[in-house]
Amino acid sequence: MLMGLFNHWVVIALMMIGLYIVIAHGNLIKKIVGLTLFQTSVFIFYISMAKVNGGTAPILADDIIQYSNPLPHVLILTAIVVGIATTALALSLVVRIKETYGSIEEENIQDQDNQTFEQSNSQKDSKQEKQA
Amino acid sequence: MIAHLPALQVHLPVLQVIIPLMAAPICLILKRAHPVWLFALITSGLAFVISVLLLQQVMTSGVISYELGGWQAPWGIEYRIDKLNAFVLLIITSISTIVLFAAQTSIEKEIPKSKHTFFYILYLLSLTGMLGIVATGDAFNVFVFLEISSLSAYALIAMGKDRRALWAAYQYLIMGTIGATFILIGIGLMYQMTGTLNMEDLSQRLPEVAQTRTVFTAFAFVIVGVCLKLALFPLHLWLPNAYAYAPSIVTAFFAATATKVAIYLLIRFTFTIFGLSFSFTTIPLQTLFMALGLAGIFIASTSAIYQKNIKLLFAYSSIAQIGYMIVGFSISSVTGLTATLLHMFNHALMKSAIFLALGAVMYRLGNVQLSSFHGLGRQMPFTMAAIVIGGLSLIGVPLTVGFVSKWYLLLALLEQGWWPVAVLILLGSVLAVIYVWRLVEVAYFKEPLSDQVPVKEAPMFFIIPIWTLIIANIYFGIDTRLSVQVAQAAAMSLFGVTP
């Protein structure tokens, strides 16, 4: 059992490390790194389930009878592309966030948002009081 | 070539997705914002026509299956249109077309001129993604199109003029990607146990292995992933900011369609793929979803009452409305599901009308803070009247669509004898009365602020689509035959009941 499921368990460990980084770290780039780890671990999971003992790469040749399963490979090719697309978009968001907020730490950004929110609220409130 | 054109009828399922998809790169070639807008509008209209034809075809002749690449179903990708997806396709394309009509005017003030073309391209891609999710009959294809719609959604939301739009888009991106990856894991586990990706095939092969833990895990991952996209109550945190700071057009479009697509996915996965007996008898999904739905209604409605930003207010109200749909879904009876489907349609009508009207306010005033609404009832009478009627519909006042779906929801609950839940639903509507009333009070019963510049009524490009939606709101509230018939037929086909 240990050998049969070792791959799956390591993949789970990797997934959880990725997920942990995404949730627990405040740095936006670190979060993206975590997301990449998370996605890559899913790729590893798919590819390990495609493997057949004694099989070889699914490219037909004359003297080979057993091949690994090609379908997960196809799916993961698509998923890798999706992954890089997400990363690129996320990074461009980070660049813009850095430009407008001057920081890429989650807490810092949320503090700034709360401040502006309260300011605008208090301004409006005072306006209303004047009106009354 | 022309000789083949009548035969295109057969290809409607794929054309539904391909036409907006191909239009997106053409927009990039057209380059200039004005022709691109016209082109996108025409494309979306065409998609609408196709979805009407599809619905007609499905209602008369049953399920349409279309094999892409000419490969037989489990080997190739299949498009499978039944009553449920035809109905959802119609919702998406109709709202998209109406909202797009107002787009050119609205984004003029919210997005820099140089980025208008990109806006329309992303809008079309987002539309494509949603249509693709709904039309496909292949589990992995769902993931691909989910990512198309999500990626374009992140970019669209980030185009909002407030800097908080960026932060909201980033949060949505993180949550959305986790959700999509969860769905990917779930699909992988299902594939591992059955060896197939086709939905129809999965539904036949899953019962054999339904008792394995792997299938349970797959179910859990898919459901959590979909619920993240759905913004179901404890996973809703990304939604309010994303809707509040996105450009108005984007909010109107997404509030009406994006969550509907996620609900469609939930129904598709639970009812079609895993099957009714697995989803609702083996797993306590019923109580769980009932509780989450009710909690969503109350907590979101209560937060809505305290909001000063009106877009944020209605964003929270959206979460509450999702709660109603989930309650209907969790009843797992034909009437309950009919109520959910009806509410999907009705909520799309009212929310897009409200958010478009807020877009008009944004166009004139530049913000949608509650304090700016002082006396707006007299300055922008048509826009404000639309918001009020939409609000009444949210509450569920008779003669509006909101009433119809809540009526069916109550019927379904009473059918099962769950009257305490029915009472809670009515209480939820009272909360809706409160938050709508706050807006009405400010807009109609307060004098304009002294330093406020008086504004004119919104331009025609806003008024026409808004009032189209409002009239639809009232029409479908009075003449319920069409919507109820379709929703009922779709619900029955999911339960395998013949009418």
Add this chain to the structure above:
Amino acid sequence: MDIVINISSGLCLFVGSFLCLSGGVGMLRFPDFYTRMHAAGVTDTLGSAMILIGLMIISTGFLVFIKLVMILLLGMLIGPTTSHVLAKAALHNGLEPQLGHEDADNKETTSSNP
């Protein structure tokens, strides 16, 4: 004939692996960046060349042989270039080579994340 091929390829592979290993050890044990780079740079090029030549000897198809030659050429071209560029950049950006005296500890504290 087979024996000759096998032995010569085995010899090449052995020498190559030994060089790679010693490079790795040097990379780990040497006191500062420049010496580490020396260890890695020198052994990398020759070690990979030996392993690739070993593989070439036992390769069967023509295409495989050509690809191995290409990898070898690329390695010869890229390895020294990166070493050169790396050393230049490090020197330019103010990383001083450690000359003669032992103050590795001091070095490490100033340069690692403060």
Add this chain to the structure above:
Amino acid sequence: MIIAATLAIFVAMILAIIRGIAGPTLYDRILAVNMFGTKTVLLISLLGFVMGRPEFLDIAIVYALINFISVICVLRYSDTNEFKHTPDEKESTDKEC
């Protein structure tokens, strides 16, 4: 012998990883990544022979190229002030503006 060579490459890779994690300077890490890259190229070539299908050496070529490009990229984009080595200069440019 091929298997022994593969093992040797693995050990060298592990040593490179340790250097990559330990640092301490930026350039040590770049060096580690570079060395790791060349070792991966060798590993892929060897794996092809171990598994009996050596015709996929294209991958090794791609690795070599990508490795080169990423090292160049690291050096190119580490030339802003923030990445300069001397500590006192670091402090001054560190403040966000």
Add this chain to the structure above:
Amino acid sequence: MINIVILTLLVVIAIAIIRMKDLFAVVMLLGIYGLLSASFFVAMDAVDVAFTEAAVGAGISTLLMLVVISMTGRREITTRHKPFSALFVVAITGFLLIYGTLDMPYFGSADAPIHGHVAPRYINDSMQEIGIPNIVTSVLASYRAFDTFGEVVVIFTAGIGVLALLSVVRRPEDPEQIAVINDSMHERHLVIRIIAKILIPFILLFALYVQFHGDFGPGGGFQAGVIFAAAIILYTMLFGLSTARRVINQSLIRLVAATGVLLYGSVGLATLLSGGNFFDYNVLANDPIAGQHLGIALIELGVGCTVAVVIIIIFFNFAARREMQLNNKKQHQDKKNKESSSC
């Protein structure tokens, strides 16, 4: 055996990534992680995937992250918020997954359900039905061509998204200034410039080889596109953005990106108008196999164009943004003259 070693190393690197505070080091480790997972894919027979992961995971995504870090700063501030609730969520998900694995088919067993049903047809019949040896390419480009179309659209969407977020209106450049920058760069990068000049044609040629060899070995449009883009990126890094922009016209490459998607789609439309289903290449020529070959070649070309161009667009926009920021900073503090360090 190999997989166990590689997986253990992957876990070690992942844990190191959690602990690191220096984002630069994190990205370096991520590059190593990408290379290692690509080696894992080779050991698992997934050569096409390894190809892509090497080019993308270790190449392009590391590259983009480095550019961004050079704009946003290198150090992570150490506060972690709610580590315990995060740990809780992670632990629950992890246990659920481990629970799910317990009655999973064992790794590598040939009689697992996944290897029955759908996959055998691809392995046994693709030669008769499609006529190319690389099964992955046949599935990718013909059986599941629509997924691949979706994939191209995803990357196109990302390109448009980056354009929408980052594109800046560029001022006309002062040719003298460019010449000055060029000269200083020339001195600094003399050696790599020469090497790159030798390498770039080779890389471009190799990209073409990968593009057209995808039917017989690992490779195909996507991988070729990435390699092509990598060559252009190398050129841009060494010869400057403005030079590269002069070589590669901006509006032209946007056109190419759109054309790639349209080419892919119009292959579908062509099949549709010749009486087949969407992407049914059999109707493209008299002989079904010839039709399949034609269809696959065309869509691979479409994929290659779009991917290459979109990655170039993404990189250019990041680099231009960085340049703009540097310029702004320079204007802010005029006292500090350009103190450029070199590599």
